Amino acid sequence: MAMPYPAYAGRPPPVDSQQSLYPPKGPFDRSNTSFASSSNALSKSPADARNISRTPSPTPSEYKALDSGLFNREDLLKWRFWIRKEWIKYYIIGILVGAITALITIFHTQIVHYLIPMTNFLHQQKYGILVPIGVLFVISFPPLFGHEIIAVLCGVVWGLWVGFGIVCAGTFLGEVGNFYAFKYLCRARGEKMERQQIRYACLAECVRRGGFRIALIARFSAIPGHFTTAIFATCGMNIFVFSIAAALSLPKQFVTVYLGVVLEQSTTGQKDLKNKLISYAVVGVTVLVTVLAMWYIYREMNLVKPQVIYARRKARQVKQAKGDLYAQPDLNDSDSSVTGYNPRQSLSDIPLTASRQFGPSSQAHPRYDYEQAQKQQRYADWMAQHQQPQTHWGGQEDAHQRWDDRGNAIGYTPGPVPQVLYAPQPQVASAGRTPIEPDAYTESQAYSSGMVRESMDAVAWDTQMRERPKHHDMYQPQPQFQQHQPIRSPHPQPGGGYLSESPAPLEPETPRAQYAAYPQHNLGAPLGSAPLPTPPYPQSPFADPHHVAHEVEPTVDPLTSVIYHIEKRPHEGGRHTLVKSDTREDLTPAWDVRTTVNGYGGAPAIVHDSRIFFSDARDGRVYMMSADGSCSAVTPANPNHKFADFDVHPLMPHLLIGIMEDATESERPALVVNSLVVLDTAERVVYPFMSDASFYRSPKFSPDGKRVVWIEWDLPDMPWNGSEIWVADFARGETPQPFGLANPRHVAGEHGRIAVAYPSWASEDVVLFTSDISGFENPWVYDCNSNEARQVFKTPISEGFALRDPPKRNGESAYAVLGAPHAIFTAVRDGRSVLYLVDLQNGQVQLISSTYVEISQLRTVSLDPAVITFIGIPIDAPSTVVRCTLGNEAQAEFTDLMVNSHGSDIPPAFASRPHPMSIGDGTSKIHAIFYPPTNPDFIAPMNEKPPAIVSAHGGPVGMAPQSFNLTREFFTSRGWAWIDVNYGGSSGYGREYLERLHRGWGIVDADDCIAVVKAISSPPYQLIDPQRVVVRGASAGGFAVLTLLSVRAAENVFAGGTSLYGVVDLPHLLEGTHKFESGYLAWLVSDDEAMLQERSPISHVDKITAPILILVASLKNRGCDFEFKIYEGEGHGWKKKDTIKDALCRELQFYNRIIGIQA
Structure with missing residues (x-):
């Protein structure tokens, strides 16, 4: 049910209000770009929408x-x-x-x-x-x-x-x-x-x-x-x-x-x-x-x-709302509901939203009034709008998000019963084979680290892999069917928020752990045999998995509909360049098209009418390249200034709005200034608009150029904890500031409570965005004429209409607008991406079938015909830029623009298939993905289970996707099982699951990794050998590895591990981190230095007993088994081809040594 909420610029109605909360059910006129007629937010005076002014950042003092x-x-x-x-x-x-x-x-x-x-x-x-x-x-x-x-x-x-x-x-x-x-x-x-x-x-x-x-x-x-x-x-x-x-x-x-x-x-x-x-x-x-x-x-x-x-x-x-550049005249009227700060009252009386103040008394304890009163009122408003239960999902009542007095999501009441995606099936012998005992009928018996292969030289081995015949498996595991449960009724009511068709289940898939039958003398090889005797490097197609070019993000010229993309090239030292997607032409060979604005960078370039505007990582300046190839800088030379996230004015194309980061005080992250600016590329002048917030993102002109929308948030929040979307009029002024923003209006979001993302224009008057107010990111729209926001779905859908990772980078988008009233969204369902066609007026949703399990960076190419582009990754092939043409009834045609000019020709048969599983139930549920060893040319010894690599993803708020991964295939093709653990705190499973990591980093992630290993190695799964399990991770995942092998070493779950540029010392990390994450550690662990030191693996080095491959020299004098390697010229993450190659080979050799595999 759509619900006006105070932070969304609308007053909640009385429970017995007779005004309709639903949009009209009549046909929608495509020519009508105003959502005023279909908004379900209650009517209110214009002053109410302007009663929220933006929250300034802390001053230097x-x-x-x-x-x-x-x-x-x-x-x-x-x-x-x-x-x-x-x-x-x-x-x-x-x-x-x-x-x-x-x-x-x-x-x-x-x-x-x-x-x-x-x-x-x-x-x-x-x-x-x-x-x-x-x-x-x-x-x-x-x-x-x-x-x-x-x-x-x-x-x-x-x-x-x-x-x-x-x-x-x-x-x-x-x-x-x-x-x-x-x-x-x-x-x-x-x-x-x-x-x-x-x-x-x-x-x-x-x-x-x-x-x-x-x-x-x-x-x-x-x-x-x-x-x-x-x-x-x-x-x-x-x-x-x-x-x-x-x-x-x-x-x-x-x-x-x-x-x-x-x-x-x-x-x-x-x-x-x-x-x-x-x-x-x-x-x-x-x-x-x-x-x-x-x-x-x-x-x-x-x-x-x-x-x-x-x-x-x-x-x-x-004070800003009443008296500065953006003030509105009626704020000073006597009947205005804006309340100034009164220091004699408790903090709970500070006006935090447009229409409500919380806290009845100054004698109450404001430390708790401020948080608890808001949560109680928020939950009361939510429940008031849902007095009539909305039934779906097998007839159960709709789920309502609950919150505790600290503002953390604590669950739903009541909610749908989660379904296990896969259930392991009993295994039977294939035709022509001698049946074995029933207790051995498990698919894990077909896995092993003792795989053997026929004698052949490296060249013949490469040739045979590409021209190999199809083989039958020795023991054919039974197909694993998805226990499919439609997420909405297959017969939606008119105007409802239900899916118009049930999503298709994963195709019945045989776990790809089987190997081709080889001569009988090769069966039952000794335990110490190599899973796959590695051919002389680099003839093996898996020996160099990271030398391929990676598509970072696409961009589209709105006037010519030509698709471009940013490409990262490890073989060129990690340089980024702009490429024309259909011809693979490198348009910026002399530049590094990259930026580090807001820490993680993103959105360094934009193309408009064949003119390219981009940031160069080497000097931080913005350049303009004309259609004839001539290029010139359009910003002054200042090494402390960086720019990103551009948008071109539709009527004055020499104007760009974007983000500028001033790192003059880079030694103190809190003093780094982020600003919303306009670049006059004709005059080569930068005009700052505002810099009160800690961060800005996604500034965009409306199609008529009259308004600007952007997203902002303040420390210590991360954008997925709490952020705000604002809209203002783009005004012409006098010299020396010829441009400005006037009449700002708060659209959505709330500090520390509600996260909003991906703001864009659905029309000249309507802003489209997502909000997690329901516990999952769902679409919302905001009408600039009525100053009202409403949820697109009448009943929130328990799926994140967002990218798999939280919004860390600039320029990310989870949807592409096709013109009113439709948009194509990507959503995360069961740990993989799906595509939906969403009607923004009546909330109807249709599933678009595709083979891509990871979808990101959606962009509109054209409206007639309806064409979009995105970065797509299937299960068995590397990423590519995809052109999607939408037909009738949510039918789509996908075209892969083959941009991996440096990619390896890896046969799809070598790709290990993902098997998502949920360990536990209720609030203790853990999500993981199992990948069996897969190589069609080899067969496992009988009665053996494979060794396993447990991978802890980085972030730590992030998600391990189910898409093709060359590093993973490098190991699964050599007889290793691979387990991705999406531990508590991972994105893609709702805010409640993400909030599990609050103050629990180093505890929750470690607990979940251990629980997954114990579950998968025990009945009813029994998929891996519990004595041969190692753990690996990079960055925050490396922190989990070090924690597991030091703080949790006594549990003796892992035989060893590899930490790739992992976090070792949390107090040191707090001192050296950039501004974007300067408040992150307090949310993950604490701001108490003693607690940070206690959680740091470096404080528990003496507990390490398992072998470890790590980049920390302090282990040398501790007497533990470790390998140590420093890569010159690298930072937090590998960028060079030689570094990636050497690190991967060292890791494989290290595992073979500690497990006892003879390579």
């Missing part, structure tokens, strides 16, 4: 406070820090106060003795006791002082207990009067200080949060009462709370009165050792209490610091 604490030790140790012009007045005040304090301290006894006669006179009067009470009341107001002297005099003249009563009465009355004076006379000053000073704001929020506890602790310490009372009053503390704290802290005055009694005794010679010890103890306890109180308050200030800084950003958000 706020970044510094977040990085180093409220007091930076490094700054405190620098003498320049203490010589600041703005501090002169504080130095003067400090000197005066210090001088007066010193004089009073030095001449304290003389002052008391001088005033004793006057005090004795008052003591003899009938109402003389009222005078010290009145004096104490008066001097309670700053800047007056002398409170302690009066207390001492009362102790000297009236005695301990009467003097204590006088001091208590005068002090309490003075504090109450002081409280009201500050509350009504200095409140504005306090609010100003709170807005301007982070430390004061943290202290004030600490007081609001701690309430009575903080007040009592501060009152018992030696912190001046003037200061604490001022903060308590201006921060909105209740008078009754303050009065109780002040009354309970009055015993502190006993100390000063007691000092007066001691002073009197000292003058009369009555002071003994006992009194001396008591006085020393009193002073010591007072100092101790003061120190502990100051430490506790400082600790609390650091705890509230992130929330305070976020509140300051929200305050700037409202």
Whole structure:
């Protein structure tokens, strides 16, 4: 059911609202590009849609406070820090106060003795006791002082207990009067200080949060009462709370009165050792209490610091909405619902959305109110829209996402019963063979690391592999059928969000673990035989699997419909180049068309009317290449500036909108600035639009050039944790800023709560994007005329309409628009990509059959006929650029543009087929993919199971695809089984599965890898030899390998492992990472350095017992079996052909050695 949500610029309707939540069911007019008539968001005033202004990024001072604490030790140790012009007045005040304090301290006894006669006179009067009470009341107001002297005099003249009563009465009355004076006379000053000073704001929020506890602790310490009372009053503390704290802290005055009694005794010679010890103890306890109180308050200030800084950003958000370039006139109207930041209220009252404020009381605990209230309200809104259960998926009720009080997805209630994709079938002997015992009828008996081959030289072996005849298997495993369950009813209701046809099951597939029958003497080879005696390198087609060129992303000229693509070439040192896809012509042979904007790069080039605009990785500049091949730079030379993610203005093609990254402060990632800019390629000038957010992505002009849409997010979020989409008018201005953005509107997304992605224009007025508000990425549309967003499907579909990996790179797209109202989406289902034709008006979905199991980077080529292009990878062939022409009734014709000019001619029969499986059930379910050994020219010895390689993917938020992989085939063709583990935290299985990795990196991934190995090597699977299992991984996967072989070494699951440029030291990673991932580690593990050190494999090197191939020299002196190799000129990931080749061969030799295979 479509559901307006506050973060989507619409107010949720009452439960009993009679207004339709569904779009009209009539025919859709293709000429009508407005979705206003079909939007199901409720009508509202125009001001409501503009009540959300964008959330600015932290200022440099706020970044510094977040990085180093409220007091930076490094700054405190620098003498320049203490010589600041703005501090002169504080130095003067400090000197005066210090001088007066010193004089009073030095001449304290003389002052008391001088005033004793006057005090004795008052003591003899009938109402003389009222005078010290009145004096104490008066001097309670700053800047007056002398409170302690009066207390001492009362102790000297009236005695301990009467003097204590006088001091208590005068002090309490003075504090109450002081409280009201500050509350009504200095409140504005306090609010100003709170807005301007982070430390004061943290202290004030600490007081609001701690309430009575903080007040009592501060009152018992030696912190001046003037200061604490001022903060308590201006921060909105209740008078009754303050009065109780002040009354309970009055015993502190006993100390000063007691000092007066001691002073009197000292003058009369009555002071003994006992009194001396008591006085020393009193002073010591007072100092101790003061120190502990100051430490506790400082600790609390650091705890509230992130929330305070976020509140300051929200305050700037409202101020920006009311007064800056993008302000809207009616925001200042009296009836506007925008609420400014009020520092006297709790953080839960900060306006976070367009229409709702959370948190009823300033006395509530804001640390939990802020998160829990939003989650409770969000879940209540969601459930209110689903009071009538939507049945599908075998008649079960629709699933609703649930969230805990920390904002984590915790499951669905109720939900569909997950189905196992494959169930292992019993194995029977093939015709003509002698049956064996039933307990041996498993497909794993056909696998082995002891495969043998006939004697032949390398050249004959290469020839035979290409011209081999088809063989029958010795034991034919039974076909493995997908236990198919349609994800929607096969008979959808009109206008419904159901699939119009059931997705086709995977074709019945025999696990490709069987090998051709060879002469009988070759059967039953000894255990130590080589799986495949490797021919002399490099004649084997699998000996050099990574030298092929890889298509990174396609791009299309919208005017000529010509398809291009970016190609990565390891054989040229990892250089990227722009290639014309149909002719394979290298258009940029002298440049490296690549960028590292936002860490992972992407979208370095765009083609418009045969003109190419691209970023060069070598100097960071943007170049324009004309149709005749001439090329010139269109941005100034600045090595610190990088550009990406371009879009050409449809009416002024010399203007490009894009992203600029300013890495001038590259040594401190928090100070790297990302901006939304316009490039005037005619004038060669860069015009920055905005840089308040931490990151920007996917800026695009509307088809008429009047609007711009983009996506942004702030640290510490990653784009898949929480992001926002914005739309603004593209306006012409005056010199020196001739272009600008006006009237910005928040479209969708929420900080830390809702992730949105892939914004694009479905028409001149409609923005198409995806949101994971339902727990899976589903399509949404936003109408710029009505300022309303709605979900395309009436019932959310439990599949991610997204790419398999989270949106790390710029320029990614999970769909191609075919003109209103249709678009072709790729979605992740059962761990593989599928194509859907989606009607954006009525939510109907049709499956488009294809042989590609990984689909990415969809682009529109033409609307008539409907043609798109994408990067597609099948099971048994490398990736290619695909041209897809859509016919009637979701029928499509696919054409592979053969762009792998450096690819190997690898026979498809060598490709091992994927067998997805789910281990466990419920919230403990683990997704994995099993690949059996596959080589049609070899047969396994009888009664053996194969050794296995467990692969942990990188990311760690990522996904291992089921597409063709040359590294995997390199091993499966040599008798190794391969297991890809999509551990908890992997993308493609919904937000709940992804959230499993929150604070669990190094635990969840390791647990899941171990659980998969134990399950697959045990009944009912029994697919691998549990004594011959190794683990490998790169980057974050390498971290999992090192964790498994160090922290989890005692479980003795793996015989060895390989870590390829894996993470070893988490604190070091935190120091050296780029801006994009600077907040990532806190989400994955913690921001506590002790916790990071504990999770680091380098802290557990002494536990490693299994052999390991690793690039960490610190293992050399630990006495463990390891191999070590450094590749010069490489970084985080291999780029050179020779490096890739050598690393792969070393890995195979290493496994053969530790497993005991004779190569």
